[in-house]
Amino acid sequence: MDKKKQIFEIISFTADDREYYPASMEHENWMPDNFVKHTEIDIALGQSRYGGPIVDLPPGVQYPENLRFAAQLDLSKFSPYDKSGLLPKKGQLIFFAEIMNDTGKVIYADVANEELVRTTKEHEDNFYTGILIDKIYTDTETLEERYEEPEDEDDEEELNEQDEVWNYFSGCEKSKIFGIYTNCQLQEEEIEEVAFSDKVVLLQIGENGFNDEGVFSVLMPKEDLKNLNFDNYEFIWAQS
Incomplete structure (x- = not known):
């Protein structure tokens, strides 16, 4: 797939x-x-x-x-x-x-x-x-939703095979548990690496009425969550 x-x-x-x-x-x-x-x-x-x-x-x-x-x-x-x-x-x-x-x-x-x-x-x-x-x-969400059509000629340098560009700020408007990690400072490859790793998004607080500009995220290993072990986690503030 x-x-x-x-x-x-x-x-x-x-x-x-x-x-x-x-x-x-x-x-x-x-x-x-x-x-x-x-x-x-x-x-x-x-x-x-x-x-x-x-x-x-x-x-x-x-x-x-x-x-x-x-x-x-x-x-x-x-x-x-x-x-x-x-x-x-x-x-x-x-x-x-x-x-x-x-x-x-x-x-x-x-x-x-x-x-x-x-x-x-x-x-x-x-x-x-x-x-x-x-x-x-x-x-639900997909990585596909984080791509968009280019708005200007500068974007065309970053076109993928579907003639779309990565939207660094897509996902910032969501507050959620689980799903795709959001950090507008990272390249698409870095986001994919987290999304398909052993980590889960335990918490994301986005810009849908909670934060004005920025996303607060907490990541942790999936196995630790299964075992209710809350000793290993990452806290990230990504300024948008």
């Missing part, structure tokens, strides 16, 4: 239309109407979200030093859309990161939401605002 036509099953998700920021911050003129203080939004324990000052941790787990809360996934909401069966059926995946040096930590805990302990850590660093995850659904 042509690799470009291979279908990748993914779990896509969308952003809530509100964005919340630390209540200790002053409201700035640049903030749009959908920006609210974190004390003005109702967030259930364990509710899936991206960034912000609020994280719900398993009992006895401390907020990691030198990292920022990046995301929290309620797996009971995501696993029904997982055709691969790789994700745990329930529990929490919690991500902390420092995108300036591509480091981080992933915590998996099979803990009921009502047992989680809410921790609030207000700051003005990366991930200081938060966005709730809204809709979750099954989707």
Whole structure:
């Protein structure tokens, strides 16, 4: 089969239309109407979200030093859309990161939401605002979708056999689990190498209401995910 036509099953998700920021911050003129203080939004324990000052941790787990809360996934909401069966059926995946040096930590805990302990850590660093995850659904994608017709003569130098060019920014608009790695800084061969390797996209937060310009990704070996071993992963921030 042509690799470009291979279908990748993914779990896509969308952003809530509100964005919340630390209540200790002053409201700035640049903030749009959908920006609210974190004390003005109702967030259930364990509710899936991206960034912000609020994280719900398993009992006895401390907020990691030198990292920022990046995301929290309620797996009971995501696993029904997982055709691969790789994700745990329930529990929490919690991500902390420092995108300036591509480091981080992933915590998996099979803990009921009502047992989680809410921790609030207000700051003005990366991930200081938060966005709730809204809709979750099954989707598919192919490498073929990342090619397009050339727009100008300069593009013609990079034509493939189908007279198309690689779109470096294709895929940036998606937030998902699994599928094709997205990094607008990489050549198509580098993206293909990851896509057909033993790595999986454990998390991608894209530009569909979450990030303005950039994609946050977490990669890990597929076998480690099967074995619930969350010690080996890569954190990547790809500025678009």
